[in-house]
Amino acid sequence: MLARTFGCVRVVFNDALHLRQEEYQANGQTISSTELQKRLITQAKHTAERWWLADVTSIALQQSVQDACLAFKNFFQSLKGQRTGRKVGFPRFKRKSNAQAFRLTRGGFKLRDNGKLYLAKIGDVKVQWSRELPSEPSSVTVIQDVAGRYFVSFVCEVEPVRQPAPTDGIGIDLGITTFATLSTGEKIANPRILQRQLKKLRRLQQSLSRKVKGSKHYQLARKKVARLHARVKDTRTDFLHKLSTRLVRENQALVLEDLNVSGMVKNRKLARAISDAGWRQFRALLESKSIRYGRDLQVISRWEPTSQRCSCCGQIGGKKPLKVRAWTCLYCGAEHDRDVNAAVNIKACIERSRNAAGGHPEALNARGGLQKTGKPAAADEARTRLEVEQLSLFAC
Ligand SMILES: [Zn+2]
Numbered sequence: 001m002l003a004r005t006f007g008c009v010r011v012v013f014n015d016a017l018h019l020r021q022e023e024y025q026a027n028g029q030t031i032s033s034t035e036l037q038k039r040l041i042t043q044a045k046h047t048a049e050r051w052w053l054a055d056v057t058s059i060a061l062q063q064s065v066q067d068a069c070l071a072f073k074n075f076f077q078s079l080k081g082q083r084t085g086r087k088v089g090f091p092r093f094k095r096k097s098n099a100q101a102f103r104l105t106r107g108g109f110k111l112r113d114n115g116k117l118y119l120a121k122i123g124d125v126k127v128q129w130s131r132e133l134p135s136e137p138s139s140v141t142v143i144q145d146v147a148g149r150y151f152v153s154f155v156c157e158v159e160p161v162r163q164p165a166p167t168d169g170i171g172i173d174l175g176i177t178t179f180a181t182l183s184t185g186e187k188i189a190n191p192r193i194l195q196r197q198l199k200k201l202r203r204l205q206q207s208l209s210r211k212v213k214g215s216k217h218y219q220l221a222r223k224k225v226a227r228l229h230a231r232v233k234d235t236r237t238d239f240l241h242k243l244s245t246r247l248v249r250e251n252q253a254l255v256l257e258d259l260n261v262s263g264m265v266k267n268r269k270l271a272r273a274i275s276d277a278g279w280r281q282f283r284a285l286l287e288s289k290s291i292r293y294g295r296d297l298q299v300i301s302r303w304e305p306t307s308q309r310c311s312c313c314g315q316i317g318g319k320k321p322l323k324v325r326a327w328t329c330l331y332c333g334a335e336h337d338r339d340v341n342a343a344v345n346i347k348a349c350i351e352r353s354r355n356a357a358g359g360h361p362e363a364l365n366a367r368g369g370l371q372k373t374g375k376p377a378a379a380d381e382a383r384t385r386l387e388v389e390q391l392s393l394f395a396c
Pocket of ligand 1: 280312314332
């Protein structure tokens, strides 16, 4: 029944993309979400091609149509520059071989007293709860990842954590050899999770490439590759979660450098090592946790000469190639570790801005090279959205 629901949701989503595109090309008009729902769900149920849509819950199908409309909206807003963040591409069709998901809103699911989860038209499902829900959930998403594992994810409201930080502020310099260097001098090694599994991954991928596409053995080999990727991802996420939680709990202000990750991964020699590190995910985790804990997360411009400036006397000593790990300042004679010096400089940016703003860290103008992440409105939005918790449901 879960598989059928995944399938129907995928079909409705693809139908919605197709119909909207077709309608637009024919009449130059956009079909509304209600009209799409009427045609693709209510009316389609009575046709010979789509009668099976009646077997699954219509809540999941309606949500799927809404997702398709949102995908178009995001694309057009991004195109017009009305959307912050990365560019959003044209909506793509959903594939059977990718991860599958469907969402149910209130009325479509219920939490049973015996710990089971009732899903409309599917029934009671046994859940392996990873934690207690902080409040009454407003929706549930059931996910099947490529490795064939099932998850349920709830949207709940959470209270912000009121907990004073023991330390004032910290500068964080991200790298490849050492994952993070803190302005306190502490170095956190890069676990290089993918790197350690590369040999195994290569072997599995070779085995996959020798199979006949679409055969039973091909499917098995594909699953093995997916499982290894899932393990790598889980280990990395676990590492990033633990580190970000610790840093956010301990510090009132956190300063990061704004790294151009998309640009950096274009360097083919470093792409894998950079992606393996997970800088972008780390920053996203710091951002959401900072909001929840009421911390200031500052991101300084990538043009700030953090590795060139001497953190003792403030003189800029010029560019240093990446292989220079330690250097001595020509002006004051101080000896520096490259990363620690950079982290101290990153932290110093926030102090400079705090002094300028009379006690409160504030965004400087463009040339000051300091910017606050997100607008206040965006922060509020994040506060209500951050509560997405992922829980393992049951093993396949
Ligand atoms: Zn110096």
